Amino acid sequence: MPRWWEKAVVYQIYPRSFADSDGDGSGDLQGIRQHLDHLSDLGVDALWMSPICPSPDVDWGYDVSDYTDIHTDFGTLDDFDELVRDAHARGLKVVLDLVPNHTSIEHPWFRQHPERYVWADEIPNNWLSVFGNGAWSRDEETGRYYLHSFFPEQPDLDWGNPDVGPAIGDAMRFWFERGADGFRVDALSRIGKDPALRDDPQATEPPVLPLPDEYARLKHVHSRNYANVEERLAVLRKAAGDKLLVGEVFLPTSELPRYLRHIDLAFAFELMFARWDPEEIARILGEGWRGLAWTLSNHDFSRVASRLGEENVRLAATLTLTLPGPAFVYQGDEIGLRDGPEADPPHDRRGRDAARHAMQWTPDPLGGFTTGTPWLPPIDPEERNVADQRRDPGSLLNLYRELIRLRRDMPLELELLGVDDGVLSYRRGDFTIALNFSGEERPNHFPGAVVLASHPTAPGKVQPYGAVVVAS
């Protein structure tokens, strides 16, 4: 039986920046509920919300202090129930964010169940935090050291402890019972760790995916992605039943099969960070697509329009939305939002404010996001916003809509045709997609009717940084 996510487009909502219903400057669940029209209008199948649970916000929700409640900034469990009800009434699935590797240091477990975390009397190894410095911090209360893969305020759970899996499973079931349709699972490779806590060896090659310099000096084979990850993934699978699990596994595609034996999907970070070059992208697509979830941006990295340049946003949309398998669209990419400035002082200690600015609904100075003082203001609402783009048939927003409609008719198969003079092409059943990565017009040799063009295009041509879909 086909599963709902096989061809799905999942829209990522960063709740704090999507829509503020009560004027406190922070987005919230009722704000999301009031904007479900936008999602229906785009034609997406599901929404995924970055964490909505209580959190002291050292890592903006990725430091959970209670797995079974709603952050007061976002509303209440009743608001959640209303949101799920309305989303489901529109045929939209609701995917939540699960953070099973670590909690907030303020989670009651840290004091009441210290055995659920990883401790040592002395710093036992050379493991590093990906957020900088060593991965061990001294707990002033006990004088012992605890492990943290991210900020010191995010202690890692010990998945070797028999209570951890069931406790996370209980949290998952809590949300399934309230109607959640699945989870995006955070930092998944990290739940597998060497129980002997052996040193990570020195790296001998540069990393495939971008990592901070100091962190990239080691090969992280003991501190994460350890063989015991599989038995822990099986625990998550059991708790999820047939609900969706999409993993944030920050590893090259070649490392993903052991994850995909247990979870449904994993983000294709290799595509996200690919050199924007058709040969390189063809190489990555040649490695396969089953089990991969395509995405070109999220709340952690520079946005598409800034990273690839505004000239490439239509090409990028056509690429992600014409590949087989699910695609994830980060809020704001559909109107071409760019990175904004860091707040002063920054909200995020890792410098990720840029991709988290408020959604731009209208041309007014606050972008229709809030009536109060936005926590991170909109960047250029008068230049790009949902209301104006909805009215403009040639807008980026309308290209997203057309692509999302068209991809439904494409069979789940991919035949790479190759790269010719900067044009990457592939076939999906009767559809041929030609993507021109060059800055010059190129001929479109493919016979058939052009059913979609990323830009107004003369017959038989593909625009610079443009794309066409041809049906035969």
Ligand code: NOJ
């Ligand atoms: C990945 C999340 O997307 C990111 O925002 C967070 O900081 C880390 N995982 C740690 O939870």
